[in-house]
Amino acid sequence: MNDHLMNTYSRLPVAFVRGEGAWLEDAGGRRYLDALSGIAVCSLGHAHPAVREALCRQAGELVHTSNLYRIPQQEALGTRLCAAAGMDRVFFANSGAEANEAAIKLARLYGHNQGIEEPAIVVMEGSFHGRTLATLTATGNRRVQAGFEPLLRGFVRAPYDDLEAIRTIAANNRSVVAVLVEPVQGEGGVRVPDPGHLAGLREICDEQGWLLMLDEIQTGMGRTGRLFAFQHHAELQPDVLTLAKALGNGVPIGACLARGLAAEVLMPGSHGSTFGGNPLACAAGLAVLDTLQAEDLPARAAELGARMQQAFRERLAGVDGVRDIRGLGLMLGIELDRPCGELVGHALEAGLLINVTAERVVRLLPPLILTDEEADLVVDRVGTLIRDFLAEEQEA
Ligand SMILES: *Cc1c(COP(=O)(O)O)cnc(C)c1O
Numbered sequence: 001m002n003d004h005l006m007n008t009y010s011r012l013p014v015a016f017v018r019g020e021g022a023w024l025e026d027a028g029g030r031r032y033l034d035a036l037s038g039i040a041v042c043s044l045g046h047a048h049p050a051v052r053e054a055l056c057r058q059a060g061e062l063v064h065t066s067n068l069y070r071i072p073q074q075e076a077l078g079t080r081l082c083a084a085a086g087m088d089r090v091f092f093a094n095s096g097a098e099a100n101e102a103a104i105k106l107a108r109l110y111g112h113n114q115g116i117e118e119p120a121i122v123v124m125e126g127s128f129h130g131r132t133l134a135t136l137t138a139t140g141n142r143r144v145q146a147g148f149e150p151l152l153r154g155f156v157r158a159p160y161d162d163l164e165a166i167r168t169i170a171a172n173n174r175s176v177v178a179v180l181v182e183p184v185q186g187e188g189g190v191r192v193p194d195p196g197h198l199a200g201l202r203e204i205c206d207e208q209g210w211l212l213m214l215d216e217i218q219t220g221m222g223r224t225g226r227l228f229a230f231q232h233h234a235e236l237q238p239d240v241l242t243l244a245k246a247l248g249n250g251v252p253i254g255a256c257l258a259r260g261l262a263a264e265v266l267m268p269g270s271h272g273s274t275f276g277g278n279p280l281a282c283a284a285g286l287a288v289l290d291t292l293q294a295e296d297l298p299a300r301a302a303e304l305g306a307r308m309q310q311a312f313r314e315r316l317a318g319v320d321g322v323r324d325i326r327g328l329g330l331m332l333g334i335e336l337d338r339p340c341g342e343l344v345g346h347a348l349e350a351g352l353l354i355n356v357t358a359e360r361v362v363r364l365l366p367p368l369i370l371t372d373e374e375a376d377l378v379v380d381r382v383g384t385l386i387r388d389f390l391a392e393e394q395e396a
Contacts, residue, residue: 012344012345012348014026014032014348015027016032018046018047019034019042019045019046019047020045020046020047021045021046021047021367021369022034022035022045022046022366022367022369022370022371022374023046024046024353030351031351032348032351032352032353033351033352033353033374033377033378033381034046034353034366034367035352035353035354035364035365035366035378035382036353036354036355036363036364036365036366037246037365037366037367038250039218039245039355039365040186040218040223040245040246040331040365041245041246041249041250042246042249042250042367043221043222043223043246043249043288043292043297043367043368043369044246044249044288044291044292044297044367044368044369045367045369045370046367048249048287048291048369050287050288050290050291051249051250051251051284051287051288051291053287054283054284054286054287055251055280055283055284055287057283058073058279058280058283058284059280061279062279063278063279063280064275064278064279064280065278065279066274067272067273067274067276067277071277071278071279071282072279073279073282073283073286074092074277074278074279074282076282076286077090077092077277077282077285077286077289078090078092078277080286080289081243081255081257081285081289082257084227084228084289084293085227085228085241085257086237086259087237087241087257087258087259087263088257088258088259088260088263089257089258089259089263089264090255090256090257090258091255091256091258091266091271091273091276092253092254092255092273092276092277092281092282093244093253093254093255093256093273093276093277094252094253094254094273094275094276094281095130095244095252095254096129096130096215096217096218096242096244096245096254097129097130097131097132097135097254098130098132098244098254098273098276099217099242099243099244099254099255099256100129100130100134100135100138100180100215100217100242100256101130101132101134101135102242102256102266102271103180103213103215103240103242103256104121104134104135104138104180105266105270105271106211106240106256106258106262106265106266106271107119107121107177107178107180107211107213107240108121108154108177109265109266109270110177110178110211110261110262110265111175111177111178113265114177116174116175116177117175118153118154118175119154119175119176119177119178120154120155120156120173120175120176120177121138121154121155121156121176121177121178121179121180121213122155122156122157122158122166122169122176122178122179122180122210123138123139123140123155123156123157123158123179123180123181124140124157124158124159124160124181124182124185125140125157125158125159125160126140126141126160126185126188126189126191126358127139127140127141127160127180127181127182127185127188127215128140128141128144128182128185128186128187128188129180129215131144133148133151133152134152136148136151137151137152137155138155138180140157140160140188141187141188156169156173156176160181160185160188160191160193161191161193161194161197163197163200163201163204166179166200166201166204167204170204170207170208176208176210177210177211178205178210178211178212178213178239178240179201179204179205179210179211179212179213180213180215181198181201181212181213181214181215182214182215182216182218182219183198183214183216183219183224183229183230183232184218184219184224184229184327184328184331186218186219186331186357186363187218187357187358188357188358189333189335189357189358189360189361189363190326190327190331190332190333190357190361190363191326191333192326192327192328198214198230198233198236199233199236202236202237202238205239211239211240211262212238212239212240213238213239213240213241213242214228214229214230214238214240214241214242215242216228216229216230216241216242216243217242217243217244217245217254218245218331218365219328219331220241220243220245220246220247221243221245221246221247221288221289221292222246222292222297222298222301222329222368223246223301223329223330223331223365223368224298224301224302224305224328224329224330224331225298225299225301225302225305225328225329225330226298226302226329227292227293227298228241229328232328237259238259239258239259239260239261239262240256240257240258240259240262241256241257241258242254242255242256242257243255243256243257246288247285247288248281248284248285248288249284249287249288250284251280251281251284251285252275252281253277253281253282253284253285254276255285292368297368297369298329298368300368300369301329301330301368302329304329304330304366304368304370304372304375305327305328305329305330305331305332307372307375308330308332308364308375308378308379309325309326309327309332311375311376311379312325312332312334312379312382312383313325315379315380315383316334316383316386316387319386319387319390320390321336321337321338321390321393322334322335322336322337322386322390323335323336323337323360327364330364330365330366330368330370331363331364331365332363332364332365333357333361333362333363333364334361334362334364334382334386335360335361335362336360336361336362336386336390337360338360338393339359339360340356340359340360340362340386340389341356341359342389343356343362343385343386343389344356346385346388346389347381347382347385350381350384350385351381352378352381352382352385354382362382362386364378364382366378
């Protein structure tokens with residue numbers, strides 16, 4: 001390991017030198033099937049021709065100017081994203097945390113504009129919103145926050161998927177201006193809420209005049225089977241929507257979209273970013289959106305996700321220690337009855353990239369371009385790893 005990198009990650013002992021589609025290759029020529037996509041980033045797989053061409057073309061013309069000038073690629077991507085999401089305006093940032101920072105600042109300004117002195121945002125237990133001070137405060141995981149106190153004021157915590165708790169907050173707290181929530185919790189363990197949950201939140205937000213702010217940084221860009229996870233629900237619209245991860249297929253870009261009154265809150269001087277929405281990042285975003293739409297990859301994610309969930313149910317039927325198999329589209333979680341972080345290393349040895357989150361949930365976020373055969377291979381390998389792991393633990 002390298003002594004000159006801050007010790008922020010306990011890295012696996014492998015480095016990849018090239019990739020193609022769902023496969024990565026290390027310097028020794030060994031190939032790995034990627035069922036994680038750089039944590040829901042490379043949804044089009046590695047070295048996708050459309051993204052490569054867009055990046056090469058744009059890099060040869062112009063990489064960066066400044067938001068002091070018009071940026072046609074940013075205007076084009078903003079227009080396309082708003083049309084696809086039913087939103088009005090977008091602010092471009094460089095990461096998920098920054099997209100959420102924009103949403104948090106927008107909500108606070110929205111509150112102040114109504115004379116609310118200490119505007120508060122409702123956030124959920126088990127959530128993940130990023131590592132900046134505001135977004136780690138919003139995050140519902142003590143491990144992310146510990147040591148970074150004092151945390152920010154202006155956040156109220158509620159259990160996930162619990163409309164009653166939100167109604168109680170509404171009845172008791174006059175300073176709430178917004179709810180920030182993931183349609184499916186990713187880092188929190190692939191937790192899929194009750195089907196009526198988002199609609200229930202929308203109703204409460206409408207009654208209270210709160211903004212419904214959806215963090216679709218992980219669920220967005222087709223992963224769950226719709227371009228955006230909220231689109232599983234007929235006629236439901238958020239007021240604010242944050243995106244990042246798969247938006248650039250690996251090129252850093254984040255976006256905060258807003259609709260109606262919320263879209264008119266941020267003004268010249270109230271927010272900004274040097275790199276945000278530069279020509280190169282937006283060229284990547286446009287190539288990603290084009291490809292997702294032209295190939296109807298969200299529908300493919302829905303089909304593959306259902307196929308894989310069903311296959312896992314068969315493969316792991318009756319296996320002691322498997323608590324739950326769940327997910328939405330290609331966001332899949334297999335919850336075990338015990339911590340299972342070591343499965344990540346076992347998988348690597350077997351030539352497969354997976355993740356474990358919330359200690360005991362095996363999380364799969366494969367690229368949307370996976371073939372049926374590759375999907376079956378993932379299920380087969382992961383199924384074997386889980387069976388072997390649980391059997392060994394039993395003996396020990
Ligand atoms: C990954 C993630 C973030 C943070 O994104 P970064 O680009 O790492 O800052 C925020 N919210 C959710 C739901 C995420 O999955």
